[in-house]
Amino acid sequence: MLAAIVGRPNVGKSTLFNRLTGTRQAIVDDESGVTRDRVYGEAEWEGRTIPLVDTGGYVPRSDDPFERAIREQAETALADADVILFVVDVTTGLTDVDQEIAQVLRTADAPVMVLANKADNQEREWAASEFYQLGLGEVYPVSGTTKRGVDEMMSALVEALPEETDEETPDRTRISLVGKPNAGKSSLVNATLGFDRAIVTETPGTTRDAVHSVVRYEDQELLLIDTAGMRKTSKTEGVEYYASVRSEQTIRDGDVCILVLDATEEIHKQDLSVLTTVNEHKKGMVIAVNKWDLVPKDGGTMDQFTKYLRQYLGTLDHVPLVYTSAVTKQRVYDLLDTALEVAEKRAQRVQTSDLNDVVQAALRKKHPPSMSSGAFVKIKYATQVRTAPPVFVFFANHPEGVRDSYKRYLEGEIREAFGYDGVPLTLVFKEK
Structure with a gap:
């Protein structure tokens, strides 16, 4: 279940996101395009917990057509969302960019709610009627700054979301593979499954959507989730932006997350950032040092690498390390065993x-x-x-x-x- 906030730059999406989540996660500034990082949060309303993602507005930095950039963001956003919150600005009125986004949103399977933001007074609430021209249904005048109209909008959002079911889900340990693109996540999944479930190429970022695979292992079912690579967010736009959002969503949904490192490359801050995100979401953690077959070795190579990595991890130095090779299948099943041990410890109750x-x-x-x-x-x-x-x-x-x-x-x-x-x-x- 997910509600995605979309809209052109500087309509107050981040302010509204902060209001709904009760946080100050999203950066708020008068300059358009400030929100470029993925921002995830949750809104609590009428006993429901609603995951939200603030997509940010797109600011062109090249000669590429603005229309293409808008369409790319909107189409990828509505691919995962159960409800689209389309934010517009009553102080500037209906714009050509609003019309362009609305044209894409009309093809969405998910319902669209038009939020006419910055409706801080009654006069601006009346001005919100202009946005009925978009043809997307009901328009909700709101103010992210003063909370005006937010309660009514949230009640409508809860009604628009799918009903929560009490159906039992299979008792599977969910194992997510996360990390930078091209570290070998898909190759590890394929090595475990024994066939090419995920597309594997030498091009970073091939997997843009999470790929779910159920595997029977040691008399139990596991759900392996191969996520898109989490890039440095300063360079993340369009499809890659939403791939990163899905990666974080996968972290939130998993029981144990395996951070896949490329043993042939230097460890980067982005690797530690991914692990920190997993830690913040209180998920089990394992590190797979992949492509170990490509590393020149002597008698103490693994010990030296372990010492270096433990120092780099700082307070997260307790995370188990498994040296793997997806190509030779070296320690692939040791990796699954370790992930299951972490999941078991995460669920244990101490007397x-x-x-x-x-x-x-x-x-x-x-x-x-x-x-x-x-x-x-x-x-x-x-x-x-x-x-x-x-x-x-x-x-x-x-x-x-x-x-x-x-x-x-x-x-x-x-x-x-x-x-x-x-x-x-x-x-x-x-x-x-």
């Missing part, structure tokens, strides 16, 4: 007594820091309140006095004790 044994031992080794006032921080006990992803709540007399460095220390102790390698943990501190 409260066992957890507190570890916490108390950690407290004896390293006492919590005192408050600036001189009062001692005392952590009473901890309990796990959620699995997949794991969330632990700690009760203390002064929870605000537990510093980030000490939280990381406790996280490390829990990770080591219960085998949470590759699993993001959430530690919450409350007053007791």
